[in-house]
Amino acid sequence: MKKRGFEVVTAYQNKEIEVPKRATHQAAGYDFAAAEDMVIPSIWKQWFSRRIGAEQKIEKAIKPVLVPTGIKAYMGEEEFLQLANRSSNPLKRFLVLSNGVGVIDSDYYNNPANEGHIMFQFTNVGLKDVQIKKGEKIGQGIFLPFLKADQDESLGERTGGFGSSNQE
Structure with missing residues (x-):
């Protein structure tokens, strides 16, 4: 019986995607790589290149970019994968995770909407666009257990893919 690990999603099966690995024996995180070439535009370039008027909100001009990994993760019910x-x-390329930390729940695996495809959500706070090449390391994933409150109550089952457990 499998406990936890990684698989390549169907859409990337024949695209030379490698499952994440740890860099050293003591490393907590598994290194994720980009599944394709991507450009992460500078938020400043986006903001200044658009006409900002009363009818247009700044938030629409500054949008994070989802970088696909071609990977999905399986784990136990009381575990999650932290991205x-x-x-x-941030130090060298001015790339920050837009959501601070990503949380991949165990029920995200093989969901019908996107098969559990893991993506990293980046914002480029630098002045220049950043080119990410396929196979380049972009982030880490760490498997962690979580605890439930005595009064634990969930709102139901997962109904979709990325961001689907958001009840707003």
Whole structure:
């Protein structure tokens, strides 16, 4: 019986995607790589290149970019996969995880909407666009257990893919 691990999603099966690996024996995180070439535009370039008027909100001009990994993760019911940025991304490339930390729930695996495809959500706070190449390391995933409250009550079953457990 499998406990936890990674698989390549169907759409990327023949695209030379490697499952995440740890860089050293003591590393907590599994290194994720980009599944395709991507450009993360500078938020400043986006903001200044659009006409900002009363009818247009700034939030629409500054939108995070989802970088696909071609990977899905399976784990136990009381575990999750935490997605974290590489420490060099903000320092050297001005790339920040837009959601701070990503949380991949166990029921995200093989969901009907996107098969559980893991993506990293980046915002480029630098002045220049950042090119990410296929196979380049973009972040880390760490398997962690979680605890439930005595009064635990969930709102139901997962009904979709990315962001689907958001009840807003």
